[in-house]
Amino acid sequence: MDSKRRTVLQGGAGAGLLALLAGVGLLKPSEVFAARANDAAFKLEKLDEVLKALGVTSAAEGGDIVLTAPDIAENGAVVPVELESKLPNTESVMVLIEKNPTPLAAIFHFHEGALPRVKTRVKMGQSSDVYLLVKADGKFYQVKKEIKVTLGGCGG
Amino acid sequence: MAAGPMRIRASVSGDEINVRVLMAHPMETGQRKDPSGNVIEAHYITDVVATINDKIVLTAEWGPAVSTNPYFEFNAKGKAGDTVKVKWVDNKGESREDSVQVK
Numbered sequence: 001m002d003s004k005r006r007t008v009l010q011g012g013a014g015a016g017l018l019a020l021l022a023g024v025g026l027l028k029p030s031e032v033f034a035a036r037a038n039d040a041a042f043k044l045e046k047l048d049e050v051l052k053a054l055g056v057t058s059a060a061e062g063g064d065i066v067l068t069a070p071d072i073a074e075n076g077a078v079v080p081v082e083l084e085s086k087l088p089n090t091e092s093v094m095v096l097i098e099k100n101p102t103p104l105a106a107i108f109h110f111h112e113g114a115l116p117r118v119k120t121r122v123k124m125g126q127s128s129d130v131y132l133l134v135k136a137d138g139k140f141y142q143v144k145k146e147i148k149v150t151l152g153g154c155g156g
Numbered sequence: 157m158a159a160g161p162m163r164i165r166a167s168v169s170g171d172e173i174n175v176r177v178l179m180a181h182p183m184e185t186g187q188r189k190d191p192s193g194n195v196i197e198a199h200y201i202t203d204v205v206a207t208i209n210d211k212i213v214l215t216a217e218w219g220p221a222v223s224t225n226p227y228f229e230f231n232a233k234g235k236a237g238d239t240v241k242v243k244w245v246d247n248k249g250e251s252r253e254d255s256v257q258v259k
């Protein structure tokens with residue numbers, strides 16, 4: 001690891017990636033400030049506060065969004081979730097787990113060339129409703145699914 | 157804990173490529189305690205950037221609820237021979253970058 005780069009990164013948690021990306025010329029200056037735009041929302045503990053912080057005032061139910069996840073997750077530490085959006089101009093997808101200590105788990109942003117489909121694995125502390133919010137053409141759409149967890153993934 | 161290399165698989169299907177990424181990272185939530193009762197410090201990936209031929213196609217912001225040794229999968233327009241690069245940065249400022257050619 002480049003020791004100078006490390007110093008730059010330690011300058012600030014939020015500024016770390018920005019400095020890194022700008023440093024390698026990957027991001028144009030106009031794009032730099034878009035990265036990690038929602039840092040504060042990841043620290044909030046209530047679902048409605050998270051939604052507010054994300055700028056979600058209303059979300060239409062359903063739409064052409066397909067959420068694939070198990071009904072029962074035996075191991076809350078590894079819960080597979082898959083999302084496919086058929087909405088035109090899908091910009092991003094947010095994964096929220098209502099009963100986790102901090103509900104916001106992940107946000108994926110699709111850029112030109114990416115198809116609006118993503119699959120990942122998340123932790124769930126207990127059985128909970130899982131919300132997927134899709135932002136398409138500036139509007140929000142949501143799907144919800146209850147996932148039962150038999151062994152929590154957040155405890156010690 | 158030193159972060160090991162990512163395992164990236166990129167395969168072509170028609171005019172699309174499927175990219176699967178497995179990262180080596182503890183993704184510590186900051187809520188667990190060690191056997192002597194001390195809180196284990198939070199340590200998780202916060203940002204991910206995926207590029208194809210140096211053009212950004214997917215970015216992600218993560219919290220500690222993404223599973224240990226994170227896995228994610230996405231699809232994008234592309235062809236055999238394209239270079240897929242994935243980078244991550246975590247909350248301690250550590251980072252890792254790996255790339256692979258689409259087969």
